[in-house]
Amino acid sequence: MVDESEMTSSPPVPIFDGHNDVLLRLFRRSGGDPVQAFLDGEEAGQLDFVKAGKGGFAGGLFAIFVPPVRRKNEAQSNLTATDAPAVEIAEAQRVTFAMAALLLRIERASQGRVRICRDAAAIEHCFADKTLAAVLHIEGAEAIDENFDVLNVLHAAGLRSLGPVWSRPNAFGYGVPFRCPASPDIGPGLTDLGKALVAECNRLRILIDLSHLNEKGFWDVAALSSAPLVATHSNAHAISPHSRNLTDKQLAAIRDSGGMVGVNYAASFLRPDGKQDKDTPADLIIQHIQYLLEHLGEDGVGLGSDFDGATIPAELGSAAGLQILVQGMRERQFGNELIEKICFRNWLRVLKRTWEPA
Helix, strand or coil: CCCHHHCCCCCCCCEEEEEECHHHHHHHCCCCCHHHHHHHCCCCCCCCHHHHHHHCEEEEEEEECCCCCCCCCCCHHHCCCCCCCCCCHHHHHHHHHHHHHHHHHHHHHCCCCEEECCCHHHHHHHHHHCCEEEEEEEECCCCCCCCCHHHHHHHHHCEEEEECCCCCCECCECECCCCCCCCCCCCCCCCHHHHHHHHHHHHHCCEEECCCECHHHHHHHHHHCCCCCEECCCCECCCCCCCCCECHHHHHHHHHHCCEEEECCCHHHHCCCCCCCCCCCCHHHHHHHHHHHHHHCCCCEEECCCECCCCCCCCCCCHHHCHHHHHHHHHCCCCHHHHHHHHHHHHHHHHHHHHCCC
16 A cells, blocks of 8 residues: 655646546445545545545546346355346436436535536646546446437436446447456447447547447447547556457557547556456556557557556555556656646547547
């Protein structure tokens, strides 16, 4: 864990993050008020308002994820199994609206300290005002109906980013399973409804997240979408040959589209052996950043922590330890301009290009 007394006294570099699962953690929380627990901070979890302030976490994409429904007598360890049963749309909508309401309640209770952002200018204003910028994101579109009525309602409520699938099949496509070593080329790609979802997201200017799509689904989006290609929380397959990571060919397509990748802190996507081991060196995150810089360029790399959704290096610990990554970049001779690009400017560029008319 980070020793806060050893952190630099200079102002932290602000970090905009491509993915966290704090809403899922709060949704599952038993006892007490989850909204106040987030705002006041608590020992549990990797991200809350207090930890964000300590580590320079200035904002990010706050994911809504509908967890697999546990079968009777099923072990807790199977709840995130790739072969989990499909989630019924009614249950998905119940959970999705509950988590969206959590974020709305956090914004209201924060008294101006947290703001749901619907455009890039709002994020920039939050940075200037030291307000936590939250963007509503969906990880797996099980709650979306075939007429896209729910999508339009959620967009009006602030939804600005969507991953068509998590790592399981749904009506829109096929998620890549968790396997290592393995290619991401596993299974078919988008369904016809999934292709229609891409078009509707382009129309509404909702970012399409590629992180959990298999390779065929990735190429379907690449062929159909007019927006930059973005993987909010993925890593380099060349370093960690996990099916969830991106091949050099995929990275080239992202680069050519003007898109970007948010580097994931999950140990299993960092390590060559794919193990979920908290003793993983935080420096592996920097190694993935360096590799992605070589393949995407300075404008194509950001951060996508997966806080509260993954086992991360103990050295980093939580959002409070984020400046360890900044220090690691400095030790590798990254200049201030490049560090700012990786920490927040690249996200602002891609979000602005995706959300705003040309």
